[in-house]
Amino acid sequence: MAVQRPYQNQSILITGASSGLGLEFANQLVRAGAHVGLVARRKPELQTLAEKLSGMGPKVAIAVADVADREAVKSAMESLKSQLEIDRFDRAILNAGVGITFRAKDFNAQILEEMTRINYFGAAYVIEAVLPAMIAAGSGHIIGISSLSARRGLPLGYAYGASKSAMTTLLEGLRVELKPLGVDVTVIHPGYIRTPMTENAKTAQPGLIDADDAVRRMLNAIAAKRLQFNFPAKTRVLTEILRRLPPRISDILVTQFVLKAINRSEEEV
Numbered sequence: 001m002a003v004q005r006p007y008q009n010q011s012i013l014i015t016g017a018s019s020g021l022g023l024e025f026a027n028q029l030v031r032a033g034a035h036v037g038l039v040a041r042r043k044p045e046l047q048t049l050a051e052k053l054s055g056m057g058p059k060v061a062i063a064v065a066d067v068a069d070r071e072a073v074k075s076a077m078e079s080l081k082s083q084l085e086i087d088r089f090d091r092a093i094l095n096a097g098v099g100i101t102f103r104a105k106d107f108n109a110q111i112l113e114e115m116t117r118i119n120y121f122g123a124a125y126v127i128e129a130v131l132p133a134m135i136a137a138g139s140g141h142i143i144g145i146s147s148l149s150a151r152r153g154l155p156l157g158y159a160y161g162a163s164k165s166a167m168t169t170l171l172e173g174l175r176v177e178l179k180p181l182g183v184d185v186t187v188i189h190p191g192y193i194r195t196p197m198t199e200n201a202k203t204a205q206p207g208l209i210d211a212d213d214a215v216r217r218m219l220n221a222i223a224a225k226r227l228q229f230n231f232p233a234k235t236r237v238l239t240e241i242l243r244r245l246p247p248r249i250s251d252i253l254v255t256q257f258v259l260k261a262i263n264r265s266e267e268e269v
Contacts, residue, residue, distance in 0.1 A: 040096070
């Protein structure tokens with residue numbers, strides 16, 4: 001059952017809104033009565049989404065920006081607030097992200113840097129732009145869409161996981177200081193979700209769920225102001241087992257059940 005009342009008439013920022021989870025967040029939040037500010041790099045997709053949502057009642061504003069560009073993020077936030085006629089956002093969903101996998105023998109620091117600029121610094125730039133107004137009002141909610149891959153490094157996905165781990169650490173530290181100032185922070189670690197990012201993944205995807213289901217679960221967690229939400233249960237449990245086992249044993253299991261699956265997948269191509 002979708003959450004409705006907690007979002008009625010709230011102004012909510014969504015980054016990475018042109019596809020995947022961001023698009024689904026926009027769909028469900030507008031249906032729940034929220035006014036949304038949508039940010040993404042692809043203008044045609046944003047415009048198409050805005051046209052679809054605009055007839056549903058709530059206000060819909062769009063801004064084309066690369067979250068890896070600090071100045072572009074600042075300009076986008078001001079544009080969205082002007083379009084929505086607000087002084088601040090009630091909630092900011094830091095969803096923009098990219099996932100690129102590569103073998104250790106092909107390690108490429110430039111790819112890691114580019115991914116980190118979007119997945120980590122992109123989140124930081126948005127926080128910098130929206131947080132002062134939240135603190136001044138004594139109210140606000142920052143939500144970071146991290147990943148269960150941030151909880152344990154895995155073959156091929158280690159660079160993506162590292163960028164998401166940085167985001168998690170940032171938000172956990174901010175959460176403690178911001179709570180007394182009236183600003184809540186929720187860190188979400190999803191598992192495998194059926195989106196354009198995962199459709200060509202070479203790794204096994206245990207517990208794979210559809211985007212609409214995933215967003216419903218996340219919106220319920222956000223409405224409850226959960227400090228952290230890790231899901232789905234199957235993937236969460238597997239990840240926690242790997243984290244808690246001695247490293248030698250954990251690595252053996254990852255080799256047997258993750259790396260071998262990757263090898264088989266590549267052989268089949």
